[in-house]
Amino acid sequence: MSRAITNLLIGGLLIMTIPTATTASEDRKLTIVNPRTLYGPSPNGYSTAVITPPGARVAYISGQGGQDSTGGLSPDFAIQVKQAYANLRTALEGIGAKPDQVAKLTVFVVDHDMSKLEALTRNVKEMFGDALPAQTLVPVPKLAIDPMLFEVEAVVILE
Template structure:
């Protein structure tokens, strides 16, 4: 196999890229949505994201829906909106932009399809077309009982 060939294994999907793409050369994330897997973007995520060589990674701990006083709304949509505002504040503190987020993991208490709609809308509002890879994990509860949602992120720092 040629030396310039790179492999990326993501959940059983092997993505092969030869050489360095223009995006990688510019230290940008490369989004991969293979047509054989269907389009994930209506659900607010991308199948895979390639991180450029030499990039630094930052890991943002789970951000819940607490406001600056620690208060949590009992409303799921309000918690999601606040959690993404908290994530944005963490990105700002890092000097990072939403388009530098490679991967999100979200945790949802008592997940259902109505909640998926709220999540998809929030992700699209924050990330636009640069949708990161994402995993949703339904959970029975989170660290604090009234917490209904949490989002953590992997950020690529140039």
């Protein structure tokens, strides 16, 4: 192969690896979709769908319960929810992510009833603001540890 062709090939490879303006952080944001023809989920603290950017890496955060740093659990549902979201925030920080990178939450609620929705909605809105992830609530009879009343797991898009 001639030296000119080798230089062209090497130059082509270098050009292909140079980042372009299309890789800006704006292109790495999640797109929230709430079709107008469906019930508006935002007042309840979630979005209908979230589109992840092409080529994004995905991280999965295991269920975070309401244990404090010593493993203690309050018997109060609202306190456990608040602590679980604080634990989720700490887990996000541990992987270098922020709440606006969470695409999907799954929450598990022991003996769910409508009286628990206020605490759930308040805490998710405090953490995520207007960038509400898609979310599924799963009522369960119990969780891994008997005093646990709430658990939240997350799917996170990394930049």
